[in-house]
Amino acid sequence: MRRVLRRYLDSHCHLHEFSDEEIESFSELDISIVAVSDDLPSSRRTLELAKRIDWVIPALGLHPWEVTAESIDDAKEVAELIRSNSSVVRIVGEVGLDKRFRPNTIAFQTEVFRLFIDVARELQLGMTVHSVNTWRDVLDMLYRNDVPVAVFHWYTGPLELLEEIRDRGYMISVNPAISIQQKHRRVVEAAPIDMMLLESDAPYNYRGMKLHPSMVRDVVHAIASAKGMDPSEVLEVIRENSLRFLRRCGVGI
């Protein structure tokens, strides 16, 4: 099945957490969704959703918050699921490292992340990565291991790293939290717009803000205000970025 790029691309959403009825209602939004997974069961559900909905672009992986000492077997199984479905699954995620919220499991996180990096390089897949307080480590691991395409999701890291992320051919995604999170807004002010994608990270609840895919439309306006641009112009650029990103991942669009 060929994937469809609608007006907007939500490049990072935990679609598996929504009910079938809710997902059905998302059909009315003019949004295609990169559906990221957290673990083995959600990877299976994401794949199943993508097999029947053409605006769902599946990403399979193991979220760093879910990683424990016992996770390596699950990671191998998710990797096998990616390999055996690699015509459909062209993105790995959500994967990465987190030293801020899960400092105690960083050794296991690193082992799991390495495994997914190997899969991405082997199959030339894109990655959507979580890199809280590990921005430099994640960038170095991706680049040194020849990962071709990656998005630093909800990037709140150092502004000095933005240029290097872009030079490596990687991107960042902008979350609706930009309306209340100063450090995210500063990232958007500093980053060139040609490295930006939209995301919701739904249904995560950020400081009382219940994230939803429809909010990517507000993100366009927030970027426009941060950049002093016209929203329609922002949407046009972001759409080009989204198309470029998906094609580089090998998503048939």
Ligand SMILES: [Zn+2]
């Ligand atoms: Zn996420």
